[in-house]
Amino acid sequence: MRPRYIIGLVGIGLLVAALAWAATGLPAFGHYNQAYGRVAARDAVPTRNGTNSVVITSFDYRGFDTLGEEFILFVSVTGVVVLLRRMRSAGREEDSAASSGEIEEEDMRASTGERWLGAAAVGPVAVLAAYVIIHGQLTPGGGFQGGTVLMGAAAFLALGGESALMLRIRGSSSPIEIAESIGAGGFAAIAFGGLIAGGVFFFNFLPYGKAGLLTAGVVPLDNIAVGLEVAGALLMVTSELFEQRLRGGAT
Amino acid sequence: MSAFLAVLLTLVAVSATVTVLIREPVRQAIVLGIMGLFLALLFFTLQAPDVALSELTVGSLVIPVMLTLTIAKLRALDARGDEAQEDEDEESRG
Numbered sequence: 001m002r003p004r005y006i007i008g009l010v011g012i013g014l015l016v017a018a019l020a021w022a023a024t025g026l027p028a029f030g031h032y033n034q035a036y037g038r039v040a041a042r043d044a045v046p047t048r049n050g051t052n053s054v055v056i057t058s059f060d061y062r063g064f065d066t067l068g069e070e071f072i073l074f075v076s077v078t079g080v081v082v083l084l085r086r087m088r089s090a091g092r093e094e095d096s097a098a099s100s101g102e103i104e105e106e107d108m109r110a111s112t113g114e115r116w117l118g119a120a121a122v123g124p125v126a127v128l129a130a131y132v133i134i135h136g137q138l139t140p141g142g143g144f145q146g147g148t149v150l151m152g153a154a155a156f157l158a159l160g161g162e163s164a165l166m167l168r169i170r171g172s173s174s175p176i177e178i179a180e181s182i183g184a185g186g187f188a189a190i191a192f193g194g195l196i197a198g199g200v201f202f203f204n205f206l207p208y209g210k211a212g213l214l215t216a217g218v219v220p221l222d223n224i225a226v227g228l229e230v231a232g233a234l235l236m237v238t239s240e241l242f243e244q245r246l247r248g249g250a251t
Numbered sequence: 252m253s254a255f256l257a258v259l260l261t262l263v264a265v266s267a268t269v270t271v272l273i274r275e276p277v278r279q280a281i282v283l284g285i286m287g288l289f290l291a292l293l294f295f296t297l298q299a300p301d302v303a304l305s306e307l308t309v310g311s312l313v314i315p316v317m318l319t320l321t322i323a324k325l326r327a328l329d330a331r332g333d334e335a336q337e338d339e340d341e342e343s344r345g
Contacts, residue, residue, distance in 0.1 A: 030297075054301040132304070140300035148308035155316050234313060241320035244327075 049208045050137035050216030059142075059222040063191060063202035066222075070229060074184045077233040084240045118156045125153040129227075136223035137216040143223040147230025154235055158242060176239070180232025186225035190218050259293045280318035287311035 027033050040061065044053035048060060058066050133146030194203030209215035266286035273279045287310020294303035 052301070141304055142301070145301070145304040145308055148305075148313055152308065152312050155312065238316060238320060241317070241324055244324055 047208075048137075048204070048216040048219070049210060050219060052137055052139060052142070054140070055136045055142040055223065056216055056219060059137075059219045059226075060202070060204050060216065063222070066226075067187060067191060067202075070184060070187055070226060073233055074180070074229065077180075077237055081236050081240055084237070084244065088240070088244055114159065118159050121156040122153050125149060125156060129153060129231075133223050133227040134213060134220060137219040138213070143226025144230050146223070147227040147232075148234065150227065150231035151234040151238065154238070176232050176235050179228045180236060183225045183227070183229025183232060187222060187229065190221055190225065194218070256293075256296055259289060259296055262289045263293055276322050277319060280315045280322070283318070284311040284315040287314070 032038075040057045041053045044050055044056040048056050050056050129146045129150035129152070131146075132141035132149055133143055136142030136146070191202045194205050195201045197203060197205035204217040204219070206217040206221075208217050213220065263286065266282060266289055270279055270282045270286055273282055287306055290310060291303045291307035294300075294306055
């Protein structure tokens with residue numbers, strides 16, 4: 001046996017032993033011993049009048065973390081789209097005028113059942129997305145989950161073979177880009193609004209309300225901003241890939 | 252630990268292993284989506300509905316869609332790359 005295998009096996013053995021030893025000190029399955037979670041779960045309703053303590057924690061108590069996460073998504077999607085658009089222009093040059101603007105017939109074809117299923121699902125899924133976003137501070141969900149569901153509505157367009165419709169979304173890419181930018185900037189603007197109104201970054205400066213949709217102050221606005229940003233970001237990448245598949249690379 | 256939980260944990264472990272064992276990328280993406288579904292059910296059973304919703308949308312929607320579109324793009328590039336490679340070879344020689 002070669003020495004590097006022996007060294008590797010010794011390392012793996014030590015790692016497994018250390019992990020097994022560490023596992024004996026874990027709390028029992030389903031038991032939680034930290035104070036932070038209990039405080040956050042107990043205080044969401046009395047202090048913010050919203051029932052979803054997860055969303056109230058991530059958008060209010062720890063909004064600064066979420067701002068960082070949001071910009072991670074924003075920056076990474078910007079990078080991916082910049083790379084993809086470079087590839088698009090390179091592909092176009094190779095293909096010359098032959099296939100630019102022409103959509104492959106084959107990709108347009110979808111069975112009647114698929115078209116019906118896609119068309120029937122788009123509306124309800126979009127409504128579900130809106131519901132998940134605007135009820136974020138009350139029931140499980142919120143901007144991130146709602147934004148990805150909204151991207152799912154667009155995916156049903158593609159699944160239904162409505163390639164032309166998907167291309168039209170792509171063709172109007174600036175509204176998607178604007179929605180993403182408004183979402184990303186809006187979240188930061190709400191945080192600065194707290195700085196202006198209360199002297200503290202991410203200060204929750206709107207009234208907390210009593211019950212229903214208008215509770216937890218700025219949290220519903222945060223959810224809408226994040227929903228726009230997430231849906232816009234995901235749609236930018238998927239529609240760019242989809243369009244290149246239809247136009248450039250259908251060889 | 253309830254029996255339901257044990258079944259879900261097993262399903263997640265099995266579907267994750269199957270994802271790794273399958274070598275064909277498109278099928279891998281689909282099985283990964285199924286694993287995301289089981290994982291979402293597991294989170295839901297463990298009383299984490301917010302995480303379950305995130306896992307459901309990201310694991311069984313966003314990742315499979317992005318993966319399949321990327322695979323389609325890569326295959327198109329491969330098909331075109333064979334011709335382009337020859338041109339590049341000639342250029343580097345000349």
